[in-house]
Amino acid sequence: MLPKLLLVDDREDNLLSIEAILSSGDYRFVKANSGRDALKILLHEQDFALILMDVQMPNLNGFETATLIFEREKLKHIPVIFITAHSYGDENIFKGYRTGAVDYIYKPINPEILRAKVSVFSDLYRQNRMLVVQEQKLMATNRSLEAEIAERKHSEEKIKALNLQLLQNIDRLEAANRELDQFAFMASHDLQEPLRKISTFNDRLISKYADVLDEEGRRYIQRIQNAAERMRTLINGILTFSKISNEKTTFAYTDLNPLLQEVIADFETEIREKQAQIKIKKLPSLDVNPVLMRPLFYNLISNALKYSKTDVAPEINIYAEFSPEQPGLRDDNRYCRIHVEDNGIGFEQKYSEEIFSMFKRLQHHSQVTGTGIGLALCKKIAEEHKGYISAISKVDEGSSFIISFPVLAEKKTSEPQFTISGKPETY
Numbered sequence: 001m002l003p004k005l006l007l008v009d010d011r012e013d014n015l016l017s018i019e020a021i022l023s024s025g026d027y028r029f030v031k032a033n034s035g036r037d038a039l040k041i042l043l044h045e046q047d048f049a050l051i052l053m054d055v056q057m058p059n060l061n062g063f064e065t066a067t068l069i070f071e072r073e074k075l076k077h078i079p080v081i082f083i084t085a086h087s088y089g090d091e092n093i094f095k096g097y098r099t100g101a102v103d104y105i106y107k108p109i110n111p112e113i114l115r116a117k118v119s120v121f122s123d124l125y126r127q128n129r130m131l132v133v134q135e136q137k138l139m140a141t142n143r144s145l146e147a148e149i150a151e152r153k154h155s156e157e158k159i160k161a162l163n164l165q166l167l168q169n170i171d172r173l174e175a176a177n178r179e180l181d182q183f184a185f186m187a188s189h190d191l192q193e194p195l196r197k198i199s200t201f202n203d204r205l206i207s208k209y210a211d212v213l214d215e216e217g218r219r220y221i222q223r224i225q226n227a228a229e230r231m232r233t234l235i236n237g238i239l240t241f242s243k244i245s246n247e248k249t250t251f252a253y254t255d256l257n258p259l260l261q262e263v264i265a266d267f268e269t270e271i272r273e274k275q276a277q278i279k280i281k282k283l284p285s286l287d288v289n290p291v292l293m294r295p296l297f298y299n300l301i302s303n304a305l306k307y308s309k310t311d312v313a314p315e316i317n318i319y320a321e322f323s324p325e326q327p328g329l330r331d332d333n334r335y336c337r338i339h340v341e342d343n344g345i346g347f348e349q350k351y352s353e354e355i356f357s358m359f360k361r362l363q364h365h366s367q368v369t370g371t372g373i374g375l376a377l378c379k380k381i382a383e384e385h386k387g388y389i390s391a392i393s394k395v396d397e398g399s400s401f402i403i404s405f406p407v408l409a410e411k412k413t414s415e416p417q418f419t420i421s422g423k424p425e426t427y
Contacts, residue, residue: 003049035060049125299374304342
């Protein structure tokens with residue numbers, strides 16, 4: 001934007017002369033023929049870089065006009081240079097300065113001096129404008145920063161409140177879970193007694209009245225016995241699930257191989273009847289709770305045998321692998337993964353998380369007896385070890401369950417690193 005100059009003189013030829021001298025510069029000119037005209041212009045426009053004003057003008061001279069100009073707060077910043085044909089004494093010169101003038105130019109005007117002085121004040125105006133713009137930008141930035149800081153403080157306070165609420169909710173949830181686990185434990189324990197009575201009286205009924213009952217009656221009694229057995233299995237599962245939360249977990253550096261062999265021995269009859277093959281590659285020793293590892297292996301092997309194909313002998317492969325060691329990777333980010341693979345009926349992969357829910361059984365598995373607790377129990381056991389369990393499966397192509405246990409650094413150094421090798425053992 002070009003600097004704007006206000007030229008004030010009662011003679012038009014003087015105005016034209018000043019404009020001609022300054023025409024070589026980049027200026028915009030506004031002309032006034034009297035002090036009153038100048039004041040009228042200044043009522044609407046205040047963005048002048050400089051006022052060049054004749055002293056001797058009728059009605060309102062230059063000194064009087066300058067005095068009125070500088071009485072207005074919005075006009076005090078505009079410098080005034082008086083142009084005069086008279087050589088005033090010092091008193092009159094000082095009078096001009098007291099009214100707000102910054103300089104004098106004497107007639108006849110020296111063009112070089114006029115251009116030089118106007119150039120200086122124009123440059124000052126440009127610099128001031130730049131400073132004003134910068135100041136406005138800084139003020140806008142400060143306002144933006146203040147708003148951002150206020151918003152951030154508000155967000156931090158909101159986050160603190162939410163965190164506090166979250167912690168309180170977690171405490172309440174943990175308390176509710178403990179109460180629920182205790183209730184489940186107590187309820188399951190109390191259900192054992194009436195269930196034992198049902199089984200006892202059912203056994204007496206069979207032994208005493210078996211010859212009296214017809215085929216349909218004996219079938220009804222057998223159904224009662226089967227229902228009681230399923231109820232017992234369900235109660236035992238709930239009790240086991242509740243004990244994991246209620247009992248203090250004790251970890252020990254454990255060789256998993258004899259523990260796994262003990263579990264497999266429990267399935268000896270079923271393995272023989274189904275002509276199943278269980279292949280195991282030597283498992284490592286891990287820092288685990290050996291009490292919890294038994295139901296973990298038991299439920300996974302039980303599932304593999306239970307959900308086998310009717311026309312194909314079950315094959316179960318059990319092996320372990322360590323996550324690859326990477327530079328800079330913390331030891332507690334490394335895992336030992338134990339795989340339990342089978343060639344059974346499988347399931348759709350979209351159910352791979354759903355199957356670990358409590359009492360969840362897939363619809364196409366409904367023909368196989370079960371409580372829906374086994375895999376939920378496996379998940380809870382994995383989580384008690386700060387690990388996790390996942391499943392990969394495809395219908396009619398079998399399933400693979402992977403239990404991942406974190407590897408602890410202190411145990412890794414006290415024992416040589418396990419290497420998976422050797423011929424698989426077959427049971």
